[in-house]
Amino acid sequence: MGARTRTYPNLAQVQDRDTQRTLRLVYDLIRDAEETIGLQTESLLNLANRITAVEPRVSSLESPQTFATGAGLAPQFVVRGIASDLVLTSGSIPRFKKIGDLLPAATRIRLSHSVAQSISTATTTVLTWDTEVYDPKLLHDTVAPTLITIATLGTYVGGVYVGWDANNVNSRFLEIQKNSTDALVRDRRVGTGAAEMHLVLPDTQLVVGDTLRVRAFQDSGGPLDIKVANGSPVFWLRKIA
Template sequence: MIKIYLKYLIFLTFLHCSFSFGIGNGSDEEEFTRSEILSILALANSNRNIILGSTRIFKSTVTSSINNTPLAISFDTSVYDTNNIFNLNDPTKVTINRSGLYYIQGQLSYSTNGTGIRKANLVLNDLSVIGSTALPAASGDLTNISTESTYRLNVGDFLRLQGFQSSGGNLDIVVNSGYSQILSVTKLSE
C-alpha cells in the first residue's frame, strides 16, 4: 500500500464557486511549474458556472386565490430580463428561446390563515411540475414559500409559477417586500 502524502494543497476561490485539490504521493514526486499552475487556474475558471442570462419578474399587486384551485400567477413587472423570455402580453408564463440548463425559483407569500396547506409549483408546458414545495399554513403570520429546480429546457418550453391553498375560502397572495410573487430564471449553460 502506498502512503499518500499531500505534496501541494492549493485553494482556489472564484465568484460562486470554491474548490481545492492536492496531488503527489511518496513514490512519485510531482512538482508544478508556473505554466502548469496557470493552466490549472484557467481550466478551473472555465468549468465554473457562468450565468448566460437571467430573468426576474414579479407581481406588484395582491392576487386572490380560490380554495383548492391551482392558480398561475400573472406577472406585471420585469426587474430584468436578459434572457428576453417574458412578455407582458402573456403575463402568466415565460417562454424559453434558447435551449440549455436553467435554475428556476418561485416565491409566494400567503395571507395569515392557519388552516390547510400552501403550495408553490413550477409548471413546465402546463404538463409537468418540475419544482414544488408544500407547507402547512403558518398560524398568526404570513406563510412564505419558495420552490426551485435546475432543469434542462428547450426552445419553446414555457414555465408558470402556480400557487395553491386549502384554507377553506379565498386567500390573498400578498406583495411582501420583494419576496412574494416572484419568478427568477437563470440560464447556467448550453
C-alpha cells in the first residue's frame, strides 16, 4: 500500500508558522484517532472551520494544567490520548499565540526573601524564603518555607546567591543541602571576599519527595544580615531532563 497523503484544510488562512504547526498536530491527532480507535467526528473539512482553541490536560504524574482556551466556548470534541486530552471548542480558526501555549508548565522555581535575614555568629542557619518569583508546580510550601520539595523524578540544575553585610572578620559559609543531611554543593571563604556568594548546583538526579534547602554560617563575632539588594537572596531550581 502506498504512503497516504494528508491534507490540512484552511492552513493558508493562518499566517503564523507556530499556529500552522499546531493545526497540523491537531489534524493528525484526529485522523490517527479515527483510523486507530474508530473515533467518530465530523469531517475534517467541517471541523477545521470550527476549531478555535485547544485545552491540554496533563493526566500523568503532573498536576492538571489548562492553556489557550476559548473564553465562553463550550467543549465540542474531546480527543483522548495516553498522556493528555485535547478539548476542541467550537468557533472559527484557532487563535493560538505560539506552540508553547500547548505545553505543560515547566518544572522550575525561583525563590527570594522580602526582608534581610540575620545570621547569628557561629551558628548554622537555614535560610527562609517568603517570595515565590515563580513556582508553577508548587514545589515551595509556605508551611515549610525553607524547603523546595521535588514532585517529579528527573535531573535538575539550580543555584543560590546571597549578599552579606560588609565585614572582614573570619569566614562565611553557604551550602545547598538535600534531605536535610547531604551537602550537594558548598562554599567557605574569608570575610574579605565574601560580600557576595554564589553557589551553582550542577546537574543532579532527584526523586519524588527529595527536599533542598540552603544553610548559611558566619563567625564574625556578631550577627550579620543577608541583605535584600542587587538580587539577593535568590534560590532557584529547574528540571532539565
